[in-house]
Amino acid sequence: MIHFDNVTKVYANQNRPALDHVSVDVDKGEFVFLVGPSGSGKSTFLRLVLKEERPNSGSIHVAGKDLAKLSNFKVPHLRRRIGCVFQDFRLLPNKNVYENVAFALEVIGKPRRFIRKVVPEVIELVGLEGKAHRMPEELSGGEQQRVAMARAFVNRPMILLADEPTGNIDPATSIGIMKVLDRINRTGTTVLMATHDAAIVDSMRKRVVELEDGKIVRDQSRGVYGQAY
Amino acid sequence: MRANFIFSEVWIGLRRNLTMTIAVIVTVAVGMALLGVGLMINSQVSKLTGFWSDKVELSVYLCVKGSPFDACKNKGAVTQEEKGNLEQTIRGLPEVESVKFETQAEAYKNWQNTENNTLLLSVTKVEDMPESFRVKLKDPEKATVVASNLKGQPGVSNVVNERDLLQSVFGFMDTLRNMALGIAILMVFAATLLIGNTVRLSAYNRRRETGIMRLVGASNIYIQLPFVMEGLIAGLIGGVLSGVLLILVKIFIFEEIQTYMVAPLGWDTVAGVITGTMAIGVLICVFASFVTLRRYLRV
Numbered sequence: 411m412i413h414f415d416n417v418t419k420v421y422a423n424q425n426r427p428a429l430d431h432v433s434v435d436v437d438k439g440e441f442v443f444l445v446g447p448s449g450s451g452k453s454t455f456l457r458l459v460l461k462e463e464r465p466n467s468g469s470i471h472v473a474g475k476d477l478a479k480l481s482n483f484k485v486p487h488l489r490r491r492i493g494c495v496f497q498d499f500r501l502l503p504n505k506n507v508y509e510n511v512a513f514a515l516e517v518i519g520k521p522r523r524f525i526r527k528v529v530p531e532v533i534e535l536v537g538l539e540g541k542a543h544r545m546p547e548e549l550s551g552g553e554q555q556r557v558a559m560a561r562a563f564v565n566r567p568m569i570l571l572a573d574e575p576t577g578n579i580d581p582a583t584s585i586g587i588m589k590v591l592d593r594i595n596r597t598g599t600t601v602l603m604a605t606h607d608a609a610i611v612d613s614m615r616k617r618v619v620e621l622e623d624g625k626i627v628r629d630q631s632r633g634v635y636g637q638a639y
Numbered sequence: 640m641r642a643n644f645i646f647s648e649v650w651i652g653l654r655r656n657l658t659m660t661i662a663v664i665v666t667v668a669v670g671m672a673l674l675g676v677g678l679m680i681n682s683q684v685s686k687l688t689g690f691w692s693d694k695v696e697l698s699v700y701l702c703v704k705g706s707p708f709d710a711c712k713n714k715g716a717v718t719q720e721e722k723g724n725l726e727q728t729i730r731g732l733p734e735v736e737s738v739k740f741e742t743q744a745e746a747y748k749n750w751q752n753t754e755n756n757t758l759l760l761s762v763t764k765v766e767d768m769p770e771s772f773r774v775k776l777k778d779p780e781k782a783t784v785v786a787s788n789l790k791g792q793p794g795v796s797n798v799v800n801e802r803d804l805l806q807s808v809f810g811f812m813d814t815l816r817n818m819a820l821g822i823a824i825l826m827v828f829a830a831t832l833l834i835g836n837t838v839r840l841s842a843y844n845r846r847r848e849t850g851i852m853r854l855v856g857a858s859n860i861y862i863q864l865p866f867v868m869e870g871l872i873a874g875l876i877g878g879v880l881s882g883v884l885l886i887l888v889k890i891f892i893f894e895e896i897q898t899y900m901v902a903p904l905g906w907d908t909v910a911g912v913i914t915g916t917m918a919i920g921v922l923i924c925v926f927a928s929f930v931t932l933r934r935y936l937r938v
Contacts, residue, residue: 460854483859490856500854502847513848516644517857565855 411569411600412436412459417468419454419624428454430624431468436602438568441595443611444604445635446621452604455621456571459602460492461485473568490518493562493570493599497577499554501546507533507557508542514561528564536560536590552583556590563594570594572603576610584610608635648848648865649872652841659837660873666833667877667924670826671916672884677819678912679885679893683904684812687805697782698799699729699772699789703743706769708796717770721794728792729774734781739773746771769796827923830877834870834927841866842935867928874924878917885913 412434419429429451436442444452457463458470461477470477473491480488501510508529515525533542536556546554555575562570572591576584588610595601605611611618611634618633619626628636653660701722702711711717729738741749746768754760774789776782779802786798842849845865852862889909897903 486853486856486858488856489854492856494854500847500851502851513851514855517852517855517861519861561851561855 411438411440411473412602413471414455414458415469415471417458417465417470419451419458419463419465427466427624429458429465429621432621432624432626433468434619434626434629436600438600439595439598441592441601441614441616442603443614443616443618443633443635444602444621445606445611445618446627448606450621451624452621453573454624456573456602456604459569459571460489460494486518490565491568493559493565493567495555495558495562495570495572495575497574499546499551499558499578501554501557501561503546506543506545507538507549507560510546510557511560511564514564518565520565529560532560532564535563535593537586550583551579552586555579555587559587559590559594563599566597567599569600569602572601572605574605574607575603576605576607581609585613588614611635645861645864645868648845649868652845652865652869653872655844656837656840656869659833659840660869663830663833663837663870663873663924664877664880666826666830667874667920668880668884670823670830671878671881671920672888673819673826674823674919675881675885675912675916676888677816677823678915679888679904679909680812680816680819682908682912683893684809684816686904688809696801697774697776697786697789698801699725699774700769700796700799701725701771701794702796703767703769706796710790711794711796717794722770725789725792725794726772729772729789732785732788734776734778734785735774736777737775739775741771741773743768743770830920831923831927834873834924835931837873838866838870838928838931839935841869842932863929863932866932867925870924870928871921874921875917877924878920881916881920882913885909885916 413436414432414434417429417432418427420427432451432455444455446452454463458465458477459472461472461480464478472488475488477488502513505513511529511532512525515529530539530542533539536559538553538556538560541549541553546557549557555578559570559575570591575591576587579587584607591601591603592614615632615634617631618628618635620628620630620636701717702708702715704716706712706716726738726740729735743765747763747765750763750768751760774785776785782800782802786800789795790798849862886909889904889906893904
């Protein structure tokens with residue numbers, strides 16, 4: 411599903427590569443934690459999957475497509491198959507829960523009938539039934555992140571990228587978030603989650619890929635977070 | 640493509656930047672109106688030029704009794720012989736196409752038709768009017784040469800090149816047109832910058848939305864269209880206002896001076912000018928939005 415082959419990424423005006431000859435394979439339906447300290451290249455990895463950045467060398471395949479050969483014109487279509495969740499939720503403050511989720515479908519031109527059908531289903535899947543008409547500011551951090559996950563998942567993506575989704579959320583609420591991610595993973599969606607949260611990684615017992623200074627230092631199935639940093 | 644989504648985004652964008660939008664509309668309206676005025680003057684001038692270029696001729700006035708011109712002083716009226724010689728000379732010139740003789744009676748009649756001063760009309764007699772040869776040239780450009788050639792001939796009081804009279808009118812209109820076009824260009828430049836600024840503000844205001852649209856895979860056109868539409872609508876409103884201004888200019892200025900213009904400017908020309916300026920206004924707005932988008936909205 412995601413295939414990195416010897417990928418190196420150096421940002422302009424920087425000597426040290428953000429990713430240094432990284433090769434990883436993530437299969438369909440896998441749940442993978444991407445761990446490592448700040449600046450180890452986790453976010454760069456996610457941005458490369460989205461083709462927000464281009465690698466300096468190496469090849470990347472996502473959902474069967476060689477990103478180097480994917481024209482800019484087709485990048486939006488790639489992104490429709492990838493859902494994204496961030497630490498800072500990125501909800502639209504002037505839209506309620508339903509509208510925030512529906513926005514993701516509206517802007518890719520889905521018919522209204524379809525939107526009216528699937529949005530309530532997804533809101534229920536993330537555990538926000540009955541809160542569809544709340545505004546983001548009326549929700550807790552955990553609830554806001556559920557809205558963001560609903561928005562990321564509403565178009566049934568093949569891949570869900572989560573960049574520190576529990577970074578702004580207390581540990582108790584984080585468990586709920588992880589349950590939603592697990593539920594999404596069980597529908598067959600590949601989940602790739604970058605995180606600092608050792609407790610969560612340890613409790614989930616999923617595959618762990620550890621990055622340090624842009625290099626993969628560990629790739630372990632059913633792994634734990636590892637040494638404290 | 641969901642039209643009401645685009646339109647609600649456009650409406651929000653325009654309302655948020657209301658002052659900038661108004662600035663764009665006013666600049667486009669004034670700029671395009673000036674451009675239109677320039678084009679209208681231009682077509683008025685070319686119409687007049689076309690009208691006069693067939694008619695332009697040299698008037699070779701002959702001496703009458705008591706003529707104040709130096710050439711006739713102390714000589715009295717032109718003699719029959721001089722007239723005959725002169726006609727032969729003129730006809731002999733290679734530049735001349737045709738010659739017409741205007742008698743004193745004809746000159747008096749023509750003058751009566753154009754003169755409004757009743758006192759002058761009552762004291763002027765037919766005998767005061769000069770006889771003249773109306774000389775039509777094959778090439779109006781040669782008028783000066785021919786005029787200086789004929790000036791010294793006996794019996795000639797004066798030679799008037801009608802083109803010289805028209806030239807001063809055309810020169811004035813050319814200046815007006817150039818000024819209108821010059822200001823129009825400045826206004827178009829200002830409008831372009833204003834639109835660029837509006838789009839930049841708009842892109843900044845909507846950076847959350849556009850960021851999410853990018854992430855969920857909205858196509859570039861879907862992301863950019865609201866911004867371009869904002870420019871287009873502002874340009875369109877400005878264009879309509881400039882059309883109204885041009886109609887006013889036609890009614891209050893061109894209709895007024897029409898009495899002096901033998902070839903008046905028709906409404907069809909005005910309609911053409913309005914359509915043209917509106918199209919240019921809209922194109923400039925859309926172009927400016929598009930160019931600034933490239934800079935401020937990464938897709």
